[in-house]
Amino acid sequence: MNHHHRSSLWLLILLVVNGVWLGSAQIPFPGKCPDVKVVDTFDVEAYMGVWYEYSKYPFAFEIGKKCIYANYGIIDNSTVSVLNAAINQFTGNPSNVTGKAKLIAPGQLAVAFYPGQSLTKANYLVLGTDYESYAVVYSCTSLTPLANFKIVWILTREREPSTETIDAAKKILDDNDISQAFLIDTTQKNCPKLEGNGTELAGSDELDVDHFVTTVVPNAMGKA
Numbered sequence: 001m002n003h004h005h006r007s008s009l010w011l012l013i014l015l016v017v018n019g020v021w022l023g024s025a026q027i028p029f030p031g032k033c034p035d036v037k038v039v040d041t042f043d044v045e046a047y048m049g050v051w052y053e054y055s056k057y058p059f060a061f062e063i064g065k066k067c068i069y070a071n072y073g074i075i076d077n078s079t080v081s082v083l084n085a086a087i088n089q090f091t092g093n094p095s096n097v098t099g100k101a102k103l104i105a106p107g108q109l110a111v112a113f114y115p116g117q118s119l120t121k122a123n124y125l126v127l128g129t130d131y132e133s134y135a136v137v138y139s140c141t142s143l144t145p146l147a148n149f150k151i152v153w154i155l156t157r158e159r160e161p162s163t164e165t166i167d168a169a170k171k172i173l174d175d176n177d178i179s180q181a182f183l184i185d186t187t188q189k190n191c192p193k194l195e196g197n198g199t200e201l202a203g204s205d206e207l208d209v210d211h212f213v214t215t216v217v218p219n220a221m222g223k224a
Helices: 003-022 161-174 212-224
Strands: 027-030 048-054 064-075 078-089 094-105 107-110 122-127 134-144 149-158
Touching: 027 134, 064 094, 122 161, 134 161
Parallel strands: none
Antiparallel strands: 027 149, 048 064, 048 149, 064 078, 078 094, 094 107, 107 122, 122 134, 134 149
């Protein structure tokens, strides 16, 4: 291994450790964020409503969570309300976080969940969607010229989508040369039904064991 590769490896290890400590870790990759193809046109109204998380890259904020979904609603012509909700696999308790998203360009939104967060730079890129069954969402942050953090989501309108739906979503990833090796399927079984307009989770659910911390993260780091 030459000096450049060795230095890059140690940088990635350092970024993983620091990222986990900061509580916002994503999968680290070498180099700057790659170019991806975002949808040419974007029907905001058709995109609104509930999307269930089918799979994603490892994401610290979702450790130990199941039944994850997002609900989007229109505030005005360029602003969207965001609700992300889930069930804690260990306690069975529901949790959610609310925020806003600003439409920057077709298929490019700036999402913020905390006061003072900027809504000027897109961090939610829609790479593909048919609005009725699947959406592929991408986010990437270049930390240095040598490394970036990225995350990918496959969202679906049904908790348990068809094979055809997932194949269509994964083709979007292939078309953008985005690796599927790091995708983790989100548990959407034994989930409570959504109440009303999809802003609340109703009822109780059976708990299952989350292997994210002990298995998934080490495996993903080994592939990075």
